[in-house]
Amino acid sequence: MRCCSPPRPAWVPTCSSSTRSRRSTGPARAAGTGAWDWPPWRSRSRSRQRGSTIPAMLLPDAVCPHSTASPRLGPRAAGDEVHRRCCRGQPRELLPASCPGMAVPLGEPERGRAGRAGQGRTERGSAGQDGMVQGGAGPWDHRIIKVGKDPQGHRVQPAPTTTITPNPEQGAWLNNKGAWLSGNGRGLTEGGWLIGGGPTPRPRRVPLTSRAGNGGSGPRPLHGADRCGAQRGGACSALLCPRGWGGGGLATAPRGSPSPPPPARRGVPPPGPRVPRCPLHAPCPPVSPTSPVSPYPPYPRPPCPPISPHIPPPPQTPCPRGAAPPHLTPPPPPGVLPLSQAWGRAPRLPPSPLPAQRRAFSNNKILVELDESAGVATMKFKSPPVNSLSLDFLTEFCISLEKLENDRACRGVILTSAVPKIFSSGLDITEMCGKSTEHYAEFWRAVQEMWLRLYSSNMVTVAAVNGSSPAGGCLIALTCDYRIMAENPKFSIGLNEAQLGIVAPFWFKDTFVNVVGHRVAESSLQLGSLHPAPEAHRIGLVDELVPEEKLKDRATAVMQQWLALPGKGGTSWAVTECRNGDLTCVGGPGIEAGSCVSVGTGGVGGWEVGKLSKAVRAALGCEGCAWHTAGRSAGCAGRLPPAQLAVPALLSRAGGA
Numbered sequence: 001m002r003c004c005s006p007p008r009p010a011w012v013p014t015c016s017s018s019t020r021s022r023r024s025t026g027p028a029r030a031a032g033t034g035a036w037d038w039p040p041w042r043s044r045s046r047s048r049q050r051g052s053t054i055p056a057m058l059l060p061d062a063v064c065p066h067s068t069a070s071p072r073l074g075p076r077a078a079g080d081e082v083h084r085r086c087c088r089g090q091p092r093e094l095l096p097a098s099c100p101g102m103a104v105p106l107g108e109p110e111r112g113r114a115g116r117a118g119q120g121r122t123e124r125g126s127a128g129q130d131g132m133v134q135g136g137a138g139p140w141d142h143r144i145i146k147v148g149k150d151p152q153g154h155r156v157q158p159a160p161t162t163t164i165t166p167n168p169e170q171g172a173w174l175n176n177k178g179a180w181l182s183g184n185g186r187g188l189t190e191g192g193w194l195i196g197g198g199p200t201p202r203p204r205r206v207p208l209t210s211r212a213g214n215g216g217s218g219p220r221p222l223h224g225a226d227r228c229g230a231q232r233g234g235a236c237s238a239l240l241c242p243r244g245w246g247g248g249g250l251a252t253a254p255r256g257s258p259s260p261p262p263p264a265r266r267g268v269p270p271p272g273p274r275v276p277r278c279p280l281h282a283p284c285p286p287v288s289p290t291s292p293v294s295p296y297p298p299y300p301r302p303p304c305p306p307i308s309p310h311i312p313p314p315p316q317t318p319c320p321r322g323a324a325p326p327h328l329t330p331p332p333p334p335g336v337l338p339l340s341q342a343w344g345r346a347p348r349l350p351p352s353p354l355p356a357q358r359r360a361f362s363n364n365k366i367l368v369e370l371d372e373s374a375g376v377a378t379m380k381f382k383s384p385p386v387n388s389l390s391l392d393f394l395t396e397f398c399i400s401l402e403k404l405e406n407d408r409a410c411r412g413v414i415l416t417s418a419v420p421k422i423f424s425s426g427l428d429i430t431e432m433c434g435k436s437t438e439h440y441a442e443f444w445r446a447v448q449e450m451w452l453r454l455y456s457s458n459m460v461t462v463a464a465v466n467g468s469s470p471a472g473g474c475l476i477a478l479t480c481d482y483r484i485m486a487e488n489p490k491f492s493i494g495l496n497e498a499q500l501g502i503v504a505p506f507w508f509k510d511t512f513v514n515v516v517g518h519r520v521a522e523s524s525l526q527l528g529s530l531h532p533a534p535e536a537h538r539i540g541l542v543d544e545l546v547p548e549e550k551l552k553d554r555a556t557a558v559m560q561q562w563l564a565l566p567g568k569g570g571t572s573w574a575v576t577e578c579r580n581g582d583l584t585c586v587g588g589p590g591i592e593a594g595s596c597v598s599v600g601t602g603g604v605g606g607w608e609v610g611k612l613s614k615a616v617r618a619a620l621g622c623e624g625c626a627w628h629t630a631g632r633s634a635g636c637a638g639r640l641p642p643a644q645l646a647v648p649a650l651l652s653r654a655g656g657a
């Protein structure tokens with residue numbers, strides 16, 4: 001129930017006050033032009049000011065005192081009355097849809113009343129009639145559309161069908177009847193209609209049936225499961241509560257639907273397909289038709305707890321290990337990667353005396369088996385024929401890794417392949433040609449994220465290389481703490497990009513240099529060498545060779561050795577950032593950002609995406625910063641003064657066992 005009632009944002013004005021403030025700020029006309037220079041109700045700017053993106057247009061009319069008149073007078077009459085009483089004959093185009101004066105859908109007989117809205121700016125044709133609607137002076141001068149036709153020139157249905165022409169730059173929308181709409185893409189209101197949309201304009205017509213929910217005082221916020229705030233980690237705004245908000249659901253009209261479905265009675269779902277109820281929220285208790293319960297939701301309402309999308313909320317029982325379970329740890333601030341949570345994890349626990357517990361989860365590309373008693377997971381690549389690193393693979397890799405990061409039972413990961421003779425063939429070449437620029441960007445972001453997450457993992461990472469491992473496959477192995485390879489001379493490993501006529505990105509190169517040293521890396525990269533296993537061992541590219549059948553056992557033994565070390569048994573590292581010429585610790589595993597050794601001024605924020613990428617960019621761009629790991633330093637560490645180079649070594653592990 002708590003989650004079903006929609007929140008009333010603290011800043012939301014009541015209808016009357018918002019009407020007042022709108023009037024007080026007044027829709028100013030540009031001098032001499034007669035055009036409205038800015039719609040004063042533009043909720044977008046209001047929302048921005050208040051740090052919210054919820055447009056005022058989505059305000060509940062429940063907060064409008066006028067709405068009390070609605071049951072008595074009926075929606076039309078109430079609308080007329082309020083329009084006269086409060087809105088002082090303002091052109092309808094300039095009224096917010098949350099005003100009950102707009103309760104009657106445009107396109108109904110009232111339409112004629114609106115007349116012109118600003119000389120020379122918008123001129124409303126009758127619905128369905130072709131005619132020009134053009135912008136006048138003002139920010140939307142350029143806007144010219146045809147009444148009765150959509151932007152593609154297709155003829156559209158007469159009113160109340162609405163075609164929306166978005167102007168993302170201005171945050172304003174124009175319909176085919178010349179009325180300005182306001183909103184931020186999460187929902188647009190026009191009279192008795194509420195038009196769904198997304199940040200990318202996706203015109204959908206949704207007849208507003210929710211008026212029935214409170215006696216018909218005006219438009220209701222649209223809610224669909226796809227818009228549930230809780231599903232995006234925010235507060236739920238589910239409006240499907242039968243206690244008043246929308247009468248149990250909003251029907252979604254198919255495109256071009258000629259008319260809205262008949263209004264529903266309060267508490268009775270309207271006909272038509274129902275928007276699915278938010279699966280994250282408990283259903284509201286049934287409300288009897290005669291229930292004296294207020295149809296309006298109580299507010300302010302505490303926000304729903306942050307819940308990862310698609311993961312059902314875990315039972316909030318005490319953690320058997322005595323520490324706060326991960327889902328009860330405070331959510332990271334906005335813009336902070338969840339990875340940071342892993343840094344703050346409680347000290348490792350000694351191996352459990354209980355019998356070995358194994359868990360496994362799998363996705364299409366990767367099989368993960370977690371031995372809880374050992375605290376070790378094995379990630380097996382299973383993407384035949386060659387485990388190429390496609391976007392899907394990389395995404396699933398990062399998700400699996402993050403799951404393990406956040407799993408308190410897991411302290412180390414062994415990476416290996418379930419495909420015979422191939423560890424990984426590297427980046428999927430088909431992802432790098434014939435695709436859109438956006439796809440390339442997404443793909444490369446995924447490649448980098450894979451590298452960053454693995455390199456910065458809080459867990460011990462061991463690569464059990466049981467097959468060939470060119471290019472990107474080699475990068476995965478290089479990014480681990482330790483590499484064991486099957487001693488099969490047919491298996492080779494290396495950064496062979498030069499043989500393909502491409503250049504290994506500099507962060508591939510840096511990772512390579514960190515492992516094999518400068519000179520070996522230089523010649524190997526220049527030749528694009530793929531080193532057979534024995535040679536790879538000789539040059540230090542892999543740490544040891546073992547017969548293939550012993551690879552798993554050896555990897556497990558190495559892992560135990562690492563995990564037996566004090567502290568987390570993992571790598572110790574910190575991101576350092578250059579500020580005013582000084583290095584500052586941004587954070588690291590078990591190291592609170594800003595609370596560890598810092599050289600120079602203050603600590604900085606933590607694992608914040610922007611800052612991290614800035615640090616990494618700076619590190620890799622040799623701007624005087626370095627991204628360090630204990631025992632290996634990436635980037636341009638060589639340029640740093642010795643004192644700064646010593647910083648990572650000074651970092652002691654906090655929170656170790």
Ligand SMILES: CCCCC/C=C/C(=O)SCCNC(=O)CCNC(=O)[C@H](O)C(C)(C)COP(=O)(O)OP(=O)(O)OC[C@H]1O[C@@H](n2cnc3c(N)ncnc32)[C@H](O)[C@@H]1OP(=O)(O)O
Pocket residue numbers: 385386388422424425426427428429430432468470471472473496497500502503504505
């Ligand atoms: C723009 C800057 C980018 C810089 C960074 C680039 C990083 C990279 O990782 S680039 C990719 C580099 N990878 C390679 O060069 C590997 C090429 N592949 C091989 O050497 C071999 O395929 C093998 C040793 C991995 C496996 O050999 P084998 O068992 O004999 O299998 P096949 O050669 O017959 O291949 C089977 C099948 O898989 C396709 N394939 C192989 N590698 C890739 C790949 N990287 N991406 C996509 N697809 C790959 C291969 O084409 C075969 O497909 P079919 O012909 O359809 O059966």
